[in-house]
Amino acid sequence: KIRLFNINDKEFIKVWKAHDGGIRSLTFNPHLETNGLILSTGFEYHINIFATDLSLDDAYKGKLEGHFAPVVSVTFLSDSYMCASVDEDAVVKIWDTRIRQCLQSISCDKKNIVVNRLLYMKKYNRFVIYGSKMIFYDPKYTESEINRQTREQSAINYPIQCEFNNYYMQFYVSTMKDLRIYSAVNGQLVSVFKKFIEQERFDNADTKIRTFCFDYRHRLI
Numbered sequence: 244k245i246r247l248f249n250i251n252d253k254e255f256i257k258v259w260k261a262h263d264g265g266i267r268s269l270t271f272n273p274h275l276e277t278n279g280l281i282l283s284t285g286f287e288y289h290i291n292i293f294a295t296d297l298s299l300d301d302a303y304k305g306k307l308e309g310h311f312a313p314v315v316s317v318t319f320l321s322d323s324y325m326c327a328s329v330d331e332d333a334v335v336k337i338w339d340t341r342i343r344q345c346l347q348s349i350s351c352d353k354k355n356i357v358v359n360r361l362l363y364m365k366k367y368n369r370f371v372i373y374g375s376k377m378i379f380y381d382p383k384y385t386e387s388e389i390n391r392q393t394r395e396q397s398a399i400n401y402p403i404q405c406e407f408n409n410y411y412m413q414f415y416v417s418t419m420k421d422l423r424i425y426s427a428v429n430g431q432l433v434s435v436f437k438k439f440i441e442q443e444r445f446d447n448a449d450t451k452i453r454t455f456c457f458d459y460r461h462r463l464i
Contacts, residue, residue: 245269245283247295257299261291268316268360271295275324280304280340282326284314288437290328292340307338308435309345311400311420316361318370329361329372335380343431351378404454410461419451422464 245266247257262285273279277296284290290307307317312330319326324340333351338344351372359374371379404417413433414425422436439452455464 272319274322318363
């Protein structure tokens with residue numbers, strides 16, 4: 244749970260149930276929205292967004308979804324709406340919290356790294372992930388580096404099928420690993436479904452999704 248306190252009066256204000264299995268990372272940016280934004284990570288594949296405005300009962304603002312492993316840490320980049328997160332596979336993602344979309348994904352070339360935290364160094368405009376190793380990232384990248392870093396990830400997670408759902412008015416996009424649902428109204432990511440395949444039932448651990456279809460009412464897949 245996340246508990247909000249008034250430091251001046253030393254009073255408890257509000258509690259939010261953020262994650263089922265505990266909270267691993269918490270970051271706050273007081274310069275955004277009315278009174279600031281809070282990002283939290285647990286042991287899930289997403290990041291929760293809370294706004295500490297006057298309507299604390301409606302503080303939950305949505306999720307940042309797109310990681311393929313549990314998210315370890317998240318931090319805001321300077322005083323902007325941009326944030327960076329890292330998962331257990333050492334994949335770093337850059338987000339825009341205004342539109343709740345991933346702008347860039349960076350895969351780590353180093354193997355067997357255990358990630359504990361992601362830290363932003365405002366003075367040097369760099370961020371670092373650290374645990375069993377320390378890896379520094381500089382926003383002043385070259386185009387060739389980005390292509391190399393994202394090629395492996397995109398080769399696995401590229402869309403293989405896209406269908407429009409007439410009942411929910413949404414786009415369903417599948418990769419070989421998951422199914423993503425996008426709103427036809429604003430284009431935002433609504434939900435991500437993972438773990439369709441129970442791997443222990445198959446001899447081949449690399450079993451992948453190939454296709455999907457709707458029922459005649461467009462309410463089941």
